[in-house]
Amino acid sequence: MFNPFKDPDPIKTFTYRFPRPILHKDKDGGFIEVQLQGYLSDADEVWQSTGVTLWRAATFLCEFMMKNVDLFQNKSSLELGAGLGLNGILAHLMTSEGSTCLTDGDTDALIHLRENVKMNRVKERIDDITCHQLLWGSETSEKFLEKNSRGQKFDILLASDIIYVKSIIAPLWETVQTLLTKKNGIFVMAFAKRRVPVSIEFVLQSAEEAGFTHELVSEHHEGIWVYLFRWK
Secondary structure (H helix, E strand, O other): OOOOOOOOOOEEEEEEEEEOOOOOOOOOOOEEEEEEEEEOOOOHHHHHOHHHOOOHHHHHHHHHHHHOHHHOOOEEEEEOOOOOOHHHHHHHHHOOOEEEEEEEOOHHHHHHHHHHHHHHOOHHHHHHEEEEEOOOOHHHHHHHHHHHOOOOOEOEEEEEOOOOOHHHHHHHHHHHHHHEOOOOOEEEEEEEOOOOOOOHHHHHHHHHHOOEEEEEEEEEOOOEEEEEEEEO
């Protein structure tokens, strides 16, 4: 049915600016600007794919990342459920060395994700950032590694606002187990409290059962937490 009140151009541009880390004391860091195209959270398209908009945990995770740039420098990073790609793109832009891979399982989200990567990547480092489809689970993740990273696991996994139902918890940890390197590997996840049947306590318990320790490293008064998960 035709809706005369629907926005004729629902795709929006989201712009974020972050103080650039000063890697050299004698140089002004300036700003990192990230521009993303996607939909507002109340758009009809979001009902079909939650990955085509931005959620609040992503911006909170960015704040943690900017305060901990050294954690990402010269590392291989992969973002799970990247959506529009804010966290993964920032990881690419805020470091001078290292590689970043952005992934999502949803085909609609991937369309926007790939375009956003093209818009924001550093021209001199095009090969340092990639974008691929990844369906969670041990078997699919193993195939992903062989096809896209020559079997090499990742130093850091990133994710924000990726948990909505309990059924994805087991495949999520299977994916983390498969992709995260055993030696000093870190999974950085931002979780926002919302009206979904999954609590942070359940997520943390499942992490322990999957073989990971957890550390709360940042907390927002509106109910957003950033956790670091490491192999036991």
